[in-house]
Amino acid sequence: MELRGRWALVTGAAKRVGRSIALALAERGANVVVHYHTSTAAAAETVGALEALGVRAFALGGDLSRSTEVERLAGEAEARSGGLAVLVNSAANYLRVPFDHLTEAVWDASLDTNLKAPFLLSWSVGRAMRARGAGRIINIADWAGERPYRDYLPYCVSKAGVICLTKALAKELAPEVTVNAIAPGPVMPPEDMGEAERQAIVRATPLRRLGSPEDIARCVRFLAEEADFTTGSTYYVDGGRLIA
Numbered sequence: 001m002e003l004r005g006r007w008a009l010v011t012g013a014a015k016r017v018g019r020s021i022a023l024a025l026a027e028r029g030a031n032v033v034v035h036y037h038t039s040t041a042a043a044a045e046t047v048g049a050l051e052a053l054g055v056r057a058f059a060l061g062g063d064l065s066r067s068t069e070v071e072r073l074a075g076e077a078e079a080r081s082g083g084l085a086v087l088v089n090s091a092a093n094y095l096r097v098p099f100d101h102l103t104e105a106v107w108d109a110s111l112d113t114n115l116k117a118p119f120l121l122s123w124s125v126g127r128a129m130r131a132r133g134a135g136r137i138i139n140i141a142d143w144a145g146e147r148p149y150r151d152y153l154p155y156c157v158s159k160a161g162v163i164c165l166t167k168a169l170a171k172e173l174a175p176e177v178t179v180n181a182i183a184p185g186p187v188m189p190p191e192d193m194g195e196a197e198r199q200a201i202v203r204a205t206p207l208r209r210l211g212s213p214e215d216i217a218r219c220v221r222f223l224a225e226e227a228d229f230t231t232g233s234t235y236y237v238d239g240g241r242l243i244a
């Protein structure tokens with residue numbers, strides 16, 4: 001798909017991986033709706049960085065754990081852009097809670113934001129794309145959706161759900177809209193992670209280093225721009241973490 005002049009909505013695009021995805025799409029001429037939740041100033045900065053690349057951009061806020069806000073986001077992004085060509089579901093929370101301390105609230109917070117919101121957005125925007133005859137949906141999952149690690153049970157289950165959601169949406173929205181997922185490995189650890197834990201992750205990764213947000217952004221761009229005969233797939237961009 002030619003991206004120049006088309007609109008993409010990237011959730012969680014104020015910072016980190018989502019911001020890199022927005023910039024990578026803009027480098028190919030795509031206009032971008034920058035979704036954010038709490039990072040208002042960073043979202044404004046990202047809009048400025050996108051406009052400096054010569055594309056159009058605007059920010060839309062919204063708490064994705066609330067379905068009314070997800071519906072409003074989908075409606076406003078569709079209306080103000082004139083119709084989205086690309087949807088990237090990148091926003092997520094990453095709640096570390098040891099098994100014995102889990103609560104229903106942690107489960108709900110993980111599943112609502114990480115799985116239900118991508119479903120609701122894709123359901124709304126995907127059907128509009130289908131009616132227009134074309135579209136690309138790209139969901140950001142996690143290698144841990146295939147092989148869960150400890151202390152993040154609801155998060156891992158939410159990402160397994162994203163992988164299945166991708167396959168199910170791909171069936172429902174074919175042939176007009178393709179739906180694919182990317183399962184990142186360690187590309188940008190949480191800011192509060194210590195050096196020892198970081199080094200342990202590097203040792204457990206066959207390529208012996210952390211990746212970068214740009215690794216994910218390049219894969220998103222490939223799926224949006226070039227992968228015309230691919231749908232329902234999950235791309236592991238994980239340095240081999242899954243096979244370790």
Ligand SMILES: NC(=O)c1ccc[n+]([C@@H]2O[C@H](COP(=O)([O-])OP(=O)(O)OC[C@H]3O[C@@H](n4cnc5c(N)ncnc54)[C@H](OP(=O)(O)O)[C@@H]3O)[C@@H](O)[C@H]2O)c1
Pocket residue numbers: 011012013014015016017018035036037038039040062063064065089090091092093094113140141142143183184185186187188189190
């Ligand atoms: N970083 C990695 O190494 C890695 C590895 C595997 C998978 N992933 C996946 O890749 C994606 C991006 O990773 P990341 O590290 O950039 O993520 P992140 O920094 O943890 O979160 C991205 C954004 O999600 C938004 N968000 C969180 N809760 C929200 C809510 N209730 N409503 C709306 N937005 C909400 C936040 O927006 P605000 O800041 O505006 O509040 C945040 O900036 C995520 O899906 C993550 O699970 C990342």
